[in-house]
Structure formats: C-alpha cells, structure tokens
Amino acid sequence: MTWPTDLAERRLDEESGLPLPFVCEHDDGSGDLAHLSKKRVLQCALSRVCAACGLSGLPNPLPLLGTEDEVEDNGFRIPPMHDACLAAALAWTRLGRPVLGQTVARPAWRVVRTGGFDLDRPDGTGHPAYPTFRPHSVVSVREVV
Numbered sequence: 237m238t239w240p241t242d243l244a245e246r247r248l249d250e251e252s253g254l255p256l257p258f259v260c261e262h263d264d265g266s267g268d269l270a271h272l273s274k275k276r277v278l279q280c281a282l283s284r285v286c287a288a289c290g291l292s293g294l295p296n297p298l299p300l301l302g303t304e305d306e307v308e309d310n311g312f313r314i315p316p317m318h319d320a321c322l323a324a325a326l327a328w329t330r331l332g333r334p335v336l337g338q339t340v341a342r343p344a345w346r347v348v349r350t351g352g353f354d355l356d357r358p359d360g361t362g363h364p365a366y367p368t369f370r371p372h373s374v375v376s377v378r379e380v381v
C-alpha cells in the first residue's frame with residue numbers, strides 16, 4: 237500500500253498505525269479512526285476539502301465512500317475524497333473494526349460517484365444524528381472489497 241504523500245505525513249492512529257484521516261481529527265490533534273469530528277465533516281462539506289488528507293482539488297464527479305446501508309438510504313457520513321486518498325482509505329475499511337463513524341465493523345463498502353450533494357445538517361433535535369451527505373445525481377456505484 238502506497239499512501240499519497242499528504243496522507244502519509246498525517247499523524248498516525250495509535251491503534252492501527254495507519255495515518256489518521258483529516259475528518260477523524262479534532263482541531264487539538266486528538267481523535268481516532270473510529271469517530272468522525274463533526275466540525276471537520278462540516279468543514280469538508282463547506283470548503284470542499286478531502287475527508288482523508290484535508291486538501292482541496294477534489295475530482296468531478298465526486299467519489300463518496302459508504303456502506304451498503306448508506307447507499308440504500310442515499311445518506312453518507314464521510315465527505316468526498318481524492319481518488320488516491322480513496323484507494324488508500326480501503327486500508328481503514330479493511331481493518332475489520334468500526335471505522336470512520338461506524339459503530340460496528342462493516343465488511344461491505346461502496347463508492348458512489350455524484351455530480352453533487354445536499355448536506356443534511358443536524359437540526360438540534362437529533363435528526364439527522366450526524367451531518368449527512370445526500371448525492372442528488374449519482375453517476376455510478378461500485379463495490380469495493
């Protein structure tokens with residue numbers, strides 16, 4: 237596995253020894269692979285930066301990584317990534333434990349490519365429970381293993 241340079245230079249997640257994605261890190265540098273920082277998720281959505289490396293220049297159509305359930309619900313937790321970062325992100329999803337905002341280990345992931353998305357922001361009453369990306373023009377859905 238070759239990590240994109242900008243990703244390889246990020247702080248390592250202590251438990252897995254893998255680079256910690258931008259979206260899992262809090263501004264004080266804390267964070268772990270299991271949880272998403274809501275602030276960073278919103279920053280990615282609004283500033284159009286990559287969920288993994290935190291830099292701009294996302295491709296078009298945008299790739300969104302999600303679980304089967306998220307594809308079915310058309311609601312994703314993880315902001316879009318660069319293609320190279322997405323390829324590297326499979327090292328996280330293959331760990332066999334809860335990662336990237338999931339509460340259980342997810343064996344099956346999909347990559348959806350979309351021309352754009354709406355962001356469903358938590359309204360303060362618990363709905364939705366987390367910022368949710370809703371693609372509105374899905375170009376393709378691909379299974380990743």
Ligand SMILES: [Zn+2]
Pocket residue numbers: 286287288289290291317318321
């Ligand atoms: Zn990236």
